[in-house]
Each structure stands twice: as structure tokens, then as C-alpha cells.
Amino acid sequence: xxxxxxxAALLAFAVGAxxxxxALWPTDVPDDLELPPLGQADVASAAHIREAExxxxxxxxxxxxxxxxxLLVLALYAWRGHRLARESAAGRIGTGxxxxxxxxxxxxxxxxxxxxxxxxxxxxxxxxxxxxxxxxLGYWLGLAGQFGFICLxxxxxxxxxxxxxxxxxxxxxxxxxxxxxxxxxxxxxxxPDDRPVDDPALAAAAQRYAREQGTDxxxxxxxxxxxxxxxxxxxxxxxxxxxxxxIWDTLLDGRFTDDEVHVVLAHEIAHHSRExxxxxxxxxxxxxxxxxxxxxxxxxxxxxxxxxxxxxVALFVFVALNLAAQPILNVVGRRMEAEADWVxxxxxxxxxxxxxxxEQFTVVALADPSPPRWSTLLFDTHPTMLDRVRMAExxxxxxxxxxxx
Amino acid sequence: xxxxxVRLLVTDDLERSRLTVFFRLLLAIPHFFWLGVxxxxxxxxxxxxxxxxxxxxxxxxxxxxxxIGYIRYATHVGAYLALAANPFPGFLGAPGYxxxxxxxxxxxxxxxxxxxxxxxxxxxxxxxxxxSGGGPSGVGPYWVVSGGIVAAVAxxxxxxxLVRGCMPRGLRNLAAYGLRYTAEVYAYVLLVTPVYPSTDPxxxxxxxxxxxxxxxxxxxxxxxxxRLTTFxxxxxLVPHLVWFSFWGVLALLIAVVQWFFTLVAxxxxxxxxxxxxxxxxxxxxxxxxxxxxANPFPGFTGTPGYPVDLELPPPGRQRRLVxxxxxxxxxxxxxxxxxxxxxxxxxxxxGWFAALALGRMPSGLRDAGAHALRYSAQVNAYALLLTERYxxxxxxxxxxxxxxx
Numbered sequence: 001x002x003x004x005x006x007x008a009a010l011l012a013f014a015v016g017a018x019x020x021x022x023a024l025w026p027t028d029v030p031d032d033l034e035l036p037p038l039g040q041a042d043v044a045s046a047a048h049i050r051e052a053e054x055x056x057x058x059x060x061x062x063x064x065x066x067x068x069x070x071l072l073v074l075a076l077y078a079w080r081g082h083r084l085a086r087e088s089a090a091g092r093i094g095t096g097x098x099x100x101x102x103x104x105x106x107x108x109x110x111x112x113x114x115x116x117x118x119x120x121x122x123x124x125x126x127x128x129x130x131x132x133x134x135x136x137l138g139y140w141l142g143l144a145g146q147f148g149f150i151c152l153x154x155x156x157x158x159x160x161x162x163x164x165x166x167x168x169x170x171x172x173x174x175x176x177x178x179x180x181x182x183x184x185x186x187x188x189x190x191x192p193d194d195r196p197v198d199d200p201a202l203a204a205a206a207q208r209y210a211r212e213q214g215t216d217x218x219x220x221x222x223x224x225x226x227x228x229x230x231x232x233x234x235x236x237x238x239x240x241x242x243x244x245x246x247i248w249d250t251l252l253d254g255r256f257t258d259d260e261v262h263v264v265l266a267h268e269i270a271h272h273s274r275e276x277x278x279x280x281x282x283x284x285x286x287x288x289x290x291x292x293x294x295x296x297x298x299x300x301x302x303x304x305x306x307x308x309x310x311x312x313v314a315l316f317v318f319v320a321l322n323l324a325a326q327p328i329l330n331v332v333g334r335r336m337e338a339e340a341d342w343v344x345x346x347x348x349x350x351x352x353x354x355x356x357x358x359e360q361f362t363v364v365a366l367a368d369p370s371p372p373r374w375s376t377l378l379f380d381t382h383p384t385m386l387d388r389v390r391m392a393e394x395x396x397x398x399x400x401x402x403x404x405x
Numbered sequence: 406x407x408x409x410x411v412r413l414l415v416t417d418d419l420e421r422s423r424l425t426v427f428f429r430l431l432l433a434i435p436h437f438f439w440l441g442v443x444x445x446x447x448x449x450x451x452x453x454x455x456x457x458x459x460x461x462x463x464x465x466x467x468x469x470x471x472x473i474g475y476i477r478y479a480t481h482v483g484a485y486l487a488l489a490a491n492p493f494p495g496f497l498g499a500p501g502y503x504x505x506x507x508x509x510x511x512x513x514x515x516x517x518x519x520x521x522x523x524x525x526x527x528x529x530x531x532x533x534x535x536x537s538g539g540g541p542s543g544v545g546p547y548w549v550v551s552g553g554i555v556a557a558v559a560x561x562x563x564x565x566x567l568v569r570g571c572m573p574r575g576l577r578n579l580a581a582y583g584l585r586y587t588a589e590v591y592a593y594v595l596l597v598t599p600v601y602p603s604t605d606p607x608x609x610x611x612x613x614x615x616x617x618x619x620x621x622x623x624x625x626x627x628x629x630x631x632r633l634t635t636f637x638x639x640x641x642l643v644p645h646l647v648w649f650s651f652w653g654v655l656a657l658l659i660a661v662v663q664w665f666f667t668l669v670a671x672x673x674x675x676x677x678x679x680x681x682x683x684x685x686x687x688x689x690x691x692x693x694x695x696x697x698x699a700n701p702f703p704g705f706t707g708t709p710g711y712p713v714d715l716e717l718p719p720p721g722r723q724r725r726l727v728x729x730x731x732x733x734x735x736x737x738x739x740x741x742x743x744x745x746x747x748x749x750x751x752x753x754x755x756g757w758f759a760a761l762a763l764g765r766m767p768s769g770l771r772d773a774g775a776h777a778l779r780y781s782a783q784v785n786a787y788a789l790l791l792t793e794r795y796x797x798x799x800x801x802x803x804x805x806x807x808x809x810x
Contacts (some may be wrong), residue, residue, distance in 0.1 A: 087425050089481075089492035089502055097435050098425075098493040105428040144431055151435040 027339035035390040043369045044362040055366040066114035074316040081312030093158045095308035100150040103315045130228045161305040169292035177285045188238040194221040209266045213273035220245045236271035259353035270343035276336045333381035351396040358388040410598035413585040415612040417503035421566040436482045447475045458519040472595040473508045474498040487555045488562040489580035506588045514599040526594045529602045532751045555583040557744035578799030604773040606800035619718035620786045622779035626712040630760035656684040678720040681789045683707035686715045696753030698774040723793045738784045738796045749777040
């Protein structure tokens with residue numbers, strides 16, 4: 001690519017990215033919101049905090065070690081993995097698929113100890129019900145999905161590379177963004193073991209909150225997970241016509257009050273009403289374009305992704321870039337979650353229930369209310385429980401100010 | 406053998422990559438998808454080919470080539486899945502894969518035969534289902550094969566390949582036999598060839614001749630079958646089944662005594678060896694009669710001289726360690742014997758109809774059944790301490806002046 005072309009492309013991307021960030025960044029959370037000076041002791045008892053800290057510390061370090069091993073293994077695979085091409089009688093793309101799948105397979109083997117450690121720790125704290133063999137089987141079956149995905153991804157990328165050579169990323173990035181949209185849209189249909197909500201009050205609340213947030217009614221489904229875990233959770237999935245909200249049955253087992261569950265419901269509806277999933281596509285696109293360009297650059301010495309032997313390098317660079325981008329993506333995630341919390345507060349008018357919900361998470365889900373800064377930066381896609389409680393109190397203060405001018 | 410329409414080519418060296426063996430089923434995921442797409446196309450093109458062949462008496466060359474490519478590709482995928490070959494197959498069915506099939510070019514076919522092709526193929530498809538041990542399922546016809554013999558081979562071969570880094574030749578050859586028969590059936594059904602599929606187990610010489618084994622099956626049967634005894638074959642078995650059961654219980658008890666004796670003495674006791682040898686020989690005569698591998702009503706004492714007879718070694722020294730673990734060591738062989746039992750059933754059921762119609766047992770069915778009987782006899786001889794030599798599951802090969810592959 002000539003220098004002038006490169007400069008023009010860079011400029012175009014910078015302008016586009018700037019515009020995208022300008023469009024995607026704002027949220028409903030007031031910029032001048034002042035969070036009250038609460039501490040961990042205001043959220044939970046010392047014993048619960050200690051337990052949550054102990055629980056999360058192990059998992060945190062387990063994850064860090066796992067990621068270090070991932071990088072080391074993939075670096076080694078990038079260096080030597082192309083030799084496994086001798087195991088293929090397929091053409092370039094077929095061999096590339098094989099190398100991609102084998103890379104994931106090797107990674108899978110190295111991650112087993114960390115996964116088992118995580119299950120062991122969670123079982124120690126009664127946060128998981130799943131047995132080790134059951135987990136291993138589920139982990140194995142999950143690998144089938146990963147193999148299928150990487151084959152599709154490599155077929156696209158290497159297919160483009162056959163025609164466009166090292167400019168494959170120009171077509172590859174939009175293709176991946178389109179795949180992301182398809183996956184996000186179809187996710188609700190991929191969720192197993194779900195059923196309609198059977199609580200009329202909850203269903204009515206869902207309708208009411210959707211109306212108040214200015215969006216069409218969104219179907220609410222219950223996902224049965226209590227056979228595997230005790231942890232409470234809920235999430236929004238789908239886009240436009242496929243939008244749904246999934247609530248885990250562990251959230252409805254009596255440990256949370258109805259009002260607290262309604263806060264969760266309003267929060268998840270807010271993800272849809274504020275178009276967070278579409279915004280995720282936008283953020284993904286912002287990273288997909290330079291990310292695919294960097295992968296193309298990194299694989300140039302191995303013949304770009306036109307050659308199967310470049311696949312191990314591409315795999316390593318892809319994972320490394322994902323890890324590097326994680327802190328930024330986490331900031332985006334935390335902003336969206338904070339917005340959903342804020343909109344939920346605006347919808348339910350119930351900061352007491354919101355605070356109760358977040359405090360209960362510390363007890364029930366063993367969520368550390370105030371994890372170390374580096375951990376939040378690297379891992380957390382949600383604000384800390386402490387910050388969420390502080391937002392609830394800040395909202396209370398603001399609403400009292402509104403009602404008592 | 407040279408007049409077979411589908412010739413098997415075996416250039417596999419038995420070496421297996423432990424890494425790709427471990428993930429074999431998952432690595433084949435893209436091939437499942439592609440095979441499904443190709444099967445879909447083959448189905449509709451086969452209908453078109455049928456019309457043309459019935460009207461013109463000759464298939465369309467382009468579709469003929471398409472179907473040959475499909476059969477070849479499916480054979481490659483089947484071989485990969487069954488661990489009969491090592492490298493990841495290409496997606497276009499190009500010749501040159503270590504387990505490959507060579508199919509003759511398009512030729513004139515009788516219009517009547519073409520018109521009734523599917524009907525005429527029913528016995529062969531039925532045989533295929535019996536050999537496979539299951540019904541049609543999965544993404545293509547080759548998945549049908551995976552239910553019985555080939556699946557047993559793949560299952561055992563997986564463990565063997567992980568431990569040894571190579572596939573046992575007997576298992577590889579057995580899988581190759583199953584794959585060739587499947588290719589012949591589909592070549593017949595897809596109007597690629599008018600030659601009826603043959604269950605004859607003989608493989609090309611370059612697949613590697615079976616090693617010499619002290620337990621040998623001698624077949625001097627002339628394939629003539631009495632329609633009368635064929636019709637009542639099952640009922641004629643009744644007295645033998647009663648006698649076989651009593652003798653079997655006694656043989657089991659004697660085998661336990663023989664085991665202890667052999668452990669202590671380092672060789673089997675001659676009288677007990679003779680008793681057990683007679684029982685194994687009798688069982689072979691009985692099954693040969695019952696499944697129409699032989700014609701005359703057998704004696705009750707297992708005396709040599711039956712048209713399908715067994716040569717057994719005299720008692721000899723046997724390693725105590727191997728004797729100690731004889732039953733666990735025999736387990737894989739029992740699995741294969743069970744799978745080959747379907748071949749025997751297939752031969753018997755198909756042979757019953759053929760013998761009633763023709764007064765003769767087709768050579769393919771007879772030889773396939775004989776192979777199953779031979780292996781069963783070797784397994785029983787091994788388990789009952791008649792020989793220390795492990796059973797060899799590979800089918801016989803055609804005679805050749807060339808050195809085996």
C-alpha cells in the first residue's frame with residue numbers, strides 16, 4: 001500500500017472512528033452525577049465482604065494464569081504450529097481450517113486444569129452444582145461450537161485472501177461485523193432450557209417498564225440453570241424482532257424480593273430500549289477494522305492468510321489483540337451497564353430495591369463489592385457493586401432534590 | 406476381483422498423529438457440513454440421472470463424474486472419521502487420498518435395471534444397514550456405516566492410535582472393507598455402475614496380507630444349498646442350540662480350571678485343551694450351518710471334517726502375564742467380534758433368500774460370513790487359552806505377485 005494511500009486510509013478511519021465514538025459514547029447517566037462517599041462496610045457485613053473477597057481472589061488469579069498460559073501456548077503454536085500442515089491432504093483453506101481447529105484444541109487441553117480449579121472453588125462455596133465430569137463433557141461439547149465457528153471464520157478470511165491477498169481485511173472486517181450481527185440476532189434461539197415467565201405480576205411489570213422506557217413490549221423468558229449453579233443472573237439478547245430477556249430461575253428462588261427482581265427486569269429492558277446491543281455492534285466494528293488490518297500485517301511474512309501456515313500466527317494475534325482491547329471494551333461495558341442501572345432506577349423509582357439487589361449480590365453471588373483497581377480494569381464488564389449502590393443513592397438524592405426543590 | 410466396479414486403493418502407512426486422532430470427531434465438523442450439502446445435491450442429481458438413464462440407457466457423463474466425486478469424497482471423510490487414514494481430507498474428493506476408491510467411467514446400463522434400480526438395491530441397502538448396525542441418520546449416507554463395524558473400528562482404533570501412534574492394520578483393513586462396500590452400494594444406487602455390490606471381504610494385495618495365525622478357517626464349501634434345509638434352517642438349529650448351551654456352560658467351567666492350570670504350569674492342560682478346542686470347532690460348525698455359510702447339518706461333537714472347518718494349534722507354552730490378563734486383553738477383540746456378528750447376520754439373512762431362490766449361496770455373502778466366523782473363532786481360541794496369538798480382524802487379501810503395501 002503506498003504511503004499516500006495509507007495515510008488517507010488512516011485519516012478516513014480516524015475520522016470515522018471519532019464520529020462513531022462521539023455517537024456511541026453518551027449515555028443517560030448525567031455527566032455531573034456525584035456519587036456519595038460510601039464504603040464496603042455500607043454495602044455488606046465484614047464477614048460477607050471477606051468471604052466474597054476470598055472467593056473472587058482465587059477466581060481472579062485463576063483467570064490471570066489461564067490467560068498467561070493461553071498467550072504462551074498460542075505464541076508457541078504461532079512459531080511451530082504450521083508444521084501440523086503435514087496432517088492435511090486438503091487444499092489451502094481446508095488445511096487452514098485444520099490448523100485453526102488444532103490450535104483451539106491444544107488451547108482447550110491447556111485450559112482444563114484452570115476450568116477444573118474454577119469448578120472446584122465454586123463448589124467449595126456452593127456456587128456451582130455441576131459435577132467435574134459433567135463440566136468436562138459440557139466443555140468438550142462447547143469445543144464443537146468453537147470448531148464450527150473457526151472453520152466458518154477461516155473459510156471467509158482465507159477465501160477473501162485468495163482474491164485480495166494481504167488486503168483481505170478490507171472485505172473481511174465487514175464480513176465479521178455482519179457475522180456478529182447475525183449471531184447477536186439469533187442468540188435468543190440458541191438458548192436451551194428456557195420457558196415463558198409464569199408470574200403474571202412479572203409479565204405485567206415487563207410490559208409496563210417497556211412502555212415507560214419508550215420501547216415495544218419485550219418477551220421475557222426463564223432459563224432453568226438451578227441444576228448447574230446457584231448464581232443469579234439475567235441478560236438481554238437479540239435485536240429488533242428477536243429481542244428477548246432471559247432471567248435465570250436462580251433469581252426467582254426467593255433469595256431476592258419481588259421489587260429487587262423488578263429492578264433486574266427494568267435493567268435488562270433498558271439494554272434494549274437504549275439499543276445497547278446495536279451499540280455493541282458499533283463498538284465491535286471499531287475494533288474489527290484495525291484488528292483485521294493488524295492480523296493481515298502480522299501474517300504477511302507467512303504469506304498472509306492466503307497460506308494455511310499463516311493461520312497459527314493469525315490465531316495468536318487475534319487472541320492477543322482481544323486481550324489488549326479488553327480494558328477498553330470493559331470501560332464501554334461498564335458505561336452501558338451503568339446506563340441500564342440508571343434507566344432502571346428512573347423506571348422503577350425504587351433505589352431501596354436497587355440497593356438491596358446489589359447488596360444481596362455480595363452475599364448470594366459472592367461478588368466482591370470493591371475489587372482491586374487492576375482487576376476492574378482488566379476483567380469487569382459491570383460497575384462494582386459498591387459503585388452501583390452509590391449510584392442508587394445518588395439517584396435517590398437527585399430524586400429527592402427534584403421532589404423537594 | 407479386477408472386475409469390481411469400485412476398486413479400493415490403500416496407500417495409508419498406518420502412522421497416526423496423536424493430536425489429530427484425539428480431536429478427530431470435532432476436526433471433521435466442516436466435512437459433516439460439506440458432506441451434507443453435497444448429499445443434498447447428489448440426491449436431486451441422482452433423480453435426474455435416473456430419468457436420463459432409463460430413457461437413454463446411458464447416464465449423463467457430467468452427473469456421473471459428479472457422483473463419482475461425491476462417493477470418493479464421502480469415502481475420504483469416512484476413512485478420516487474411522488481412523489483408516491490420517492490426513493485431513495480435501496473438500497473436493499480429489500484422487501490421491503490414502504484410502505481412495507477408483508470407479509469405472511460411465512457405461513451403458515440396462516434400462517430395466519436402471520428403472521428398478523432402487524428396488525434392486527434394497528437387499529444391498531438392507532445389508533448395509535445390518536453391517537452398520539443402525540439406521541440412516543446424520544448428514545449423509547456414510548454416516549449409516551458408522552453405526553456398526555466401522556464405528557467399532559473407529560472406537561477401538563482411537564485408543565490404539567493414541568497409545569501407539571499408529572493404527573492396527575487389522576482394524577484399518579476392516580474399516581477399509583466397510584468403506585468399500587458402502588462405496589459400491591452408493592455407486593450402484595446412484596447409477597454409477599450396473600454391477601451389484603459385493604460383500605466379498607477380500608481387499609487388494611497392497612492393503613497388506615493378514616499375518617499367519619494358528620487358528621485358520623478352511624472353507625471347502627461348494628456353495629450349494631438345499632432349499633429344504635435352508636427354509637427350515639432356524640428350526641433345525643433347535644437341538645443344536647440346546648446342546649450348545651449345555652456344552653457352553655461346561656466349557657466355561659473348564660476354561661476357568663484351564664486358566665488356573667496355565668497360570669501355574671505355563672501351558673494349558675492337554676485334555677482340557679482338546680475339550681475346549683472341540684467346543685470352539687463345534688461352535689464354528691454350528692454358526693456356519695445356522696448362517697448358511699455351510700450346507701450340511703453339523704455333528705454334535707465338533708469333529709473335524711465339516712466343509713467350514715477350523716484348524717487349531719496344539720497346546721503350547723503361554724506367558725503367565727498374558728494369561729493372567731487374558732479376559733481384559735480380549736475385550737477389544739470381543740467388541741470387534743460383536744460388530745462382525747452383524748456381518749454374519751447380514752450374510753445369513755441375505756443368504757436365506759438367495760439360497761431359496763437360487764439353490765446356492767452367493768460367494769460374496771459366504772466369504773463375508775466366513776470372515777466373521779474366522780475372527781470369532783480366533784477370539785474364542787484366544788479367550789479360552791487355545792492360543793496366545795491375538796486375533797487379526799483384517800479381511801483376507803487378493804493374491805498378488807507384488808509385495809504388500
